[in-house]
Amino acid sequence: MRVRFLFLGSALTWLMACSAPAPQAPQQQAQTLRLAPYLQVCQGLNQRLCMVDVSQPEDPQLMYTPIAGFDYEWGYYYTLQVNTLRHANPPADASSLSYELVEVAQKVPAQGIQRYQLRGVVPEPGVIEATRDGYQVLGQAFRCLKKALCERIVNLPSGQPVDLVFEWQADAQQPLLLKGYEVARR
Template identity: 35%
Template sequence: MFLELALTLATTLMTPVKPVQKQQSPKKQTIYVKESKEPCTGVAPMECLQIKGVKDTEWSNLYTNIEGFKYTPGYRYKLLVRVTPVKNPPADGSSIRYTLRKVLEKKKVNTTPEAGSPWAFIASKRWNLIKLGDSTLTQSGIWVEFDPVAKRFHGKGGCNRISGGYQTNGENITFTMAISTRMACMDENVMRRETEFLKRIGEHTYRYDVADQTLNFYENNQLVMIFGMQPKDLK
């Protein structure tokens, strides 16, 4: 019996004791939130807030929300947030939790086009696709509307809802990361046309102009897409 107690005691003393891991405490941080979201891909295509630290020069995607923060497009924010590490986050979750402590600054960013400018006119209309490549379309069901404040577009690809970002530079427009819902359509021709259209507006730059009642896009001096003007309040 004494031998067994001695062996047990020796084994206990020889077993290394695991140090208690100190849990990281939340930290406070000041960040900026951009006036517009950008397309991004997490588990699925989505739109992400754009954030950066006080000393950062580049914006980065935030794949989660800031708890307690209500975002309004068109405003740039300076926020004081609490940053908390998330222990054992899920595979599709963030390892950091952001919680709003205080809105330090909320500033309106004036990106509205001047009255009478081409983009003031483009933004006031819905544009229905009537030509794609060499094909002339009737009742394509494909349309887009532009928001020059947020630099975003949205619309329908014929079967699915679509959206994305864009930037303009002189006579050029660059589309960025178009995303869509994933509803299957029974008509194969509609799906094929939608797929082609999404490729056309994904990470692509075109020269554009407005002629009479059409919005036209050119690539290598070739007319590749024509949109017809429609009222914007269509359902």
């Protein structure tokens, strides 16, 4: 009898030790974000374009996590009211933060012709490509004044990072204009 209670007690202790802790509700905080009128290359599992938080202009930060409910348009400065959710136990490959749009407080177009540089783009399949409608780098449409420049970019050898220079012409209907590129310095 005593052995049964000992066994039963051990089994219950073992089961309780193996059970997952109750999930905690994420902590929520209201926050104002200011976004740059351009995206920048960021590296996670794969290369992609990330928004740039310029809330502290002297220390801009790449935003690896998208903002739920927000559609970014190149060429606009944004001031956003968001809820920032801090997750206690995120998956190993995920951020501990998530963002939900509350309000677009301000959307101001960048004035005139803006020049942007995407630094460290690594040509790999699907990164710089010709599409049915033109060309894309990391999903962002672009065009070239001379087709030969776009063809050179699309056919760059894999693995060697390049810096791409674009102009944006203050027209949301026009894709970025590729002005040139150079092999990135390491």
